Amino acid sequence: MDIEHIKEEIQKLHSELPTGVKLVAVSKFHPVEALMAAYDAGQRIFGESRAQEIGPKHTAMPGDVQWHFIGHLQSNKVRQIVPYVALVHSIDSERLLRCVDDEARRAGRTVDVLLQLHVAQEATKYGFTIDECRGLVDSGVLGSLANVNVRGVMGMATNTDDEAEIAREFRAIRHTFDELKSSHFAASSSFDTVSMGMSDDYRIAVAEGSTMVRIGTTIFGTREY
Numbered sequence: 001m002d003i004e005h006i007k008e009e010i011q012k013l014h015s016e017l018p019t020g021v022k023l024v025a026v027s028k029f030h031p032v033e034a035l036m037a038a039y040d041a042g043q044r045i046f047g048e049s050r051a052q053e054i055g056p057k058h059t060a061m062p063g064d065v066q067w068h069f070i071g072h073l074q075s076n077k078v079r080q081i082v083p084y085v086a087l088v089h090s091i092d093s094e095r096l097l098r099c100v101d102d103e104a105r106r107a108g109r110t111v112d113v114l115l116q117l118h119v120a121q122e123a124t125k126y127g128f129t130i131d132e133c134r135g136l137v138d139s140g141v142l143g144s145l146a147n148v149n150v151r152g153v154m155g156m157a158t159n160t161d162d163e164a165e166i167a168r169e170f171r172a173i174r175h176t177f178d179e180l181k182s183s184h185f186a187a188s189s190s191f192d193t194v195s196m197g198m199s200d201d202y203r204i205a206v207a208e209g210s211t212m213v214r215i216g217t218t219i220f221g222t223r224e225y
């Protein structure tokens with residue numbers, strides 16, 4: 001782990017990203033010392049994808065860190081993260097949304113969430129198709145879930161060198177956000193987040209209207225699983 005490299009990358013990203021685009025430093029599998037280097041360089045939002053990492057890291061890190069959950073979330077892990085999490089990016093089923101709502105109510109809080117869209121060509125990526133997402137919002141069910149606040153959408157592009165394809169997918173995510181914003185969330189000022197872009201494609205995502213990028217490898221180096 002190279003503390004100086006981490007600090008430099010955080011500073012570079014903070015100066016490169018346009019105003020209005022938030023940086024989530026994806027720290028999954030990295031030790032607290034690496035996170036602290038990023039923190040010391042001014043980073044406050046960290047993204048984790050394993051439920052069991054959030055509690056211990058939350059305890060070890062300063063209290064003004066915002067913890068985001070970005071990976072596939074199993075219903076039986078929701079209780080473990082609800083006390084700590086500021087935003088769940090990866091709501092990929094109505095069942096999971098209901099589960100987060102239940103656990104948030106139990107914990108006496110409201111949890112901000114994003115609906116994860118599946119636009120990539122890989123069969124393995126989780127998420128709603130654009131039609132399923134529209135269907136969920138049209139069904140009116142969100143109105144009955146008082147302990148979750150839908151802040152926007154999240155998505156991943158296909159892992160490919162074809163930049164036109166990546167741009168097309170990000171455009172579809174942004175377009176879906178805009179459509180939901182004008183149809184169902186026009187009165188909701190907190191429906192404001194389009195989470196898209198990772199180390200290899202964040203510049204394309206920003207050009208296509210991302211408001212939140214999730215970057216791990218560029219900052220922390222490769223992960224040892």
Ligand SMILES: *Cc1c(COP(=O)(O)O)cnc(C)c1O
Nearest residue numbers: 026049070198199214215216217
């Ligand atoms: C791991 C992960 C990232 C970060 O990917 P990098 O290529 O390391 O920047 C972003 N989003 C999600 C959902 C991830 O699981």
